[in-house]
Amino acid sequence: MTTRREILQLGAVGAVGAMSALGMARMSDPVPTPSLLAPANMPVPYAGVFRRPPELVPYATGFDDGDPARPFAKFALTEKIGQAQILPGLSTTLAGYNGIFPGPTIRVRQGTRSEVRIRNALPAAGLLHPAAFNTVTHMHGSASLPQYDGYANDFTAPGKVKNYQYPNWQSARTLWYHDHNHLVTSQNVYSGLAGFYPMSDRYEQAQLPQGEFDVPLMISDAMFNADGSLGFNDNGHAGLWGDVIMVNGVPWPTMKVKPRIYRFRVLVASITRSYRPTLSTGDPFYVVGTDGGMTPKVEAVQSWRQGTAERYEILIDFRKYRVGQMIEMRNLSNKNNVSYANTNKIMRFEVVADSGSTAGSISAIPTTLDDGGSANPERGGLDVMKLTPEMAVAKRILRVQREGGEWTINGETWEDVAASGFSRCFGSPQPYSVEQWTITNESGGWFHPVHIHLIDAKIIARNTNGGKPFPWEGGPKDVFYAGENESITMLMQFNTGAHTGGRYMVHCHNLVHEDHDMMVQFSVGDWRNNDPVSSDYPVVDTTPMGSYPPVYRPGFAAGT
Structure with missing residues (x-):
């Protein structure tokens, strides 16, 4: 019997047309696959005009229960097919949020909760795979409830909608949203399902350009x-x-x-x-x-x-x-x-010549920055960059490996998680506890950007660079570049905000590795809390298309 994975593999290879034979290359021997474009259609470096993604305006704002201390903003996105002018003389079909790539930028302020209504208006089958064009949206960098975190099996089918809730209590940061659907994340993101979600606060606004x-x-x-x-x-x-x-x-x-x-x-x-x-x-x-x-x-x-x-x-x-x-x-x-x-x-x-207002500019490169410390000390939240090894109540190791033709973490894959009824967890730290984790790359000649959902972490050691983090790694991290034969040790607090935790994923963010099947999970507290699939199912969208027409903020001049 042909498995769903085999169907997806065949579809991914077949989608490249003349490239399909190269799609069968051995895993250990990547084959250069240049575009098949005619010279007239191949883009020339630096001929393109820079542009910023449009910034989406919320369709509704207000205060929960009329309380000025509890503001909210509501946004609407529609996943649909669009056409992009990426190449000279040709159009490229993509799948994007509002039909564009990158998707609209959503800017929010710390303390303003947001609701993002995401409608799947995509066709029945994917652009680059023959399976149903299901989607899962992950808000990368957000301490969201598990049911809004983009759990790989919490999919929204074409014709359905899900309202994602984001608390936005964390300190200012650059988040992004992207697809996370099990087995086809790479094809869906590559098709165009990705966008920015910057969050600001008073500390960041006072110290960095705006x-x-x-x-x-x-x-x-x-x-x-x-x-x-x-x-x-x-x-x-x-x-x-x-x-x-x-x-x-x-x-x-x-x-x-x-x-x-x-x-x-x-x-x-x-x-x-x-x-x-x-x-x-x-x-x-x-x-x-x-x-x-x-x-x-x-x-x-x-x-x-x-x-x-x-x-x-x-x-x-x-x-x-x-x-x-x-x-x-x-x-x-x-x-x-x-x-x-x-x-x-x-x-x-x-x-170009200077002109216009100086609003948003700064006059000197800062040497230090103050992020305000913990965003929720009243709940026990700690400043991540002030964590010390003595605070850790447990130490864990994540070994990323290649075993039996599969990418694995500690010898397991997401299929093992699924076979357990999604109960199998790598660990179960308690809310607000501090732990020390080490990621060790034992996969040979491959690098792996490993993403741990929910948390921010402080890198304290590497087995390279004299045992220290690299100079650019001096802030809170949620993706950890595990280079060839490298190990990284970090400290993290499982800060869930106001909620009680639940299950979160750990995976390689080489999305091909994630799909095949380099992903496990951990639970903060009881794994049964906030079930990531059943707590808030997507529903059939009965609103007419066009009920939430996108409105974008005025942009900057072309090329700037």
Whole structure:
């Protein structure tokens, strides 16, 4: 009998058309798979015009029970098919939130709870797989209830809707939302289901650039068939490496910048590829934020290593450059990527004359930052960056491995979790307890960006770099780059906010590895609390299409 996984594997290979034979490559031997585009349709580095994703306006705002201390904002997104002009002379079909890639940026403030109504208006079958086009939305970086965390089996079928609830009590940070549907996360995210969700607070607003000078950068890569459609080759479940690098959906764009200090929220949304950005001038970046918010100390780095789903907030000081000067953000890459002619480039900056308001700008690079400490000390919440090993009540090890043709964590996969009725847990820490976890990469010549849901953690040790975290890792993290034969040790508090916990996932964020089947779970407290599937089922959407027309805030000029 053909299994569902076998059907998905065959569909993923068949979706690439002329690339399908390469889709059968051995896992240990990734095959370069360049786009099949005619030269006239292949994008040229730096010819594209930079753009920011549009910012979505809430369809409703107010106060819970009329209490001014309990504000809310409600948003609506529709997952649907759209057309994108990524390539010269061709259109590319994608699946996006509101039919666009990246999806709309949703900006929220700490303390304002949000509700995001997500309707699945996609066709019956996926773009890159023949299975039902079910979706699961994960708000990456949010301490959400399990039923709103994007549990891999909590899917919304086409024609249904789910209202996701986000508490937004954590400190300011760059979150992002993306698909998390079991076995086809890589195809669904690659099809376009990803968007930014920055959260601000008074500390971040007082210390870092805002508005025009606060810029989201979603970096991804893709390969294309001759007709402009997306190609997909996961190299026998090793990973996908495209030959076209995009920033906010534009191949190698050029951005016009003023001679000011800019803040860039850098998110890697590639399926597999990792990056090592550097500036062509040799000047430093200033790291001011990591996955979970601001860094206590600002670090100047010539480059940094960044894997899928990691977020780094960096400052670039353009005041030193002359008007008309071009500065490239290049990619030095890392071990075990597949490189092509132009994957050593990311984007370019063109310095233009200063003009307009200074609102949102800062006058100097800070040396230290204050994030305000714990966002909920009254409940027992601790400042993550002040955790010490003595606070840990347990130590655990996560071994990422390749066994029997499967990617595993401690020798187990998500299929083992499913076979247990979703009760099997790697551990069951208590709410607000502190633990020390170590991730050890025993999979040979592969890197793994490992994501632990719910938590922020402080990296305290590596078996490389003299035993210390890398300079860019000086803030709270939720994705941990486990390079080849590396181990990382971190401290974390299981801060659930006002709720009682439940089950959360741990997985590799190389989404091909996640799909095949490198994912386990832990429970905070009793695993039966807040069942991630049955607590709030999606329902049939009876509202007419167009009932929540999107409204976007006025944007900035093209190219800026």
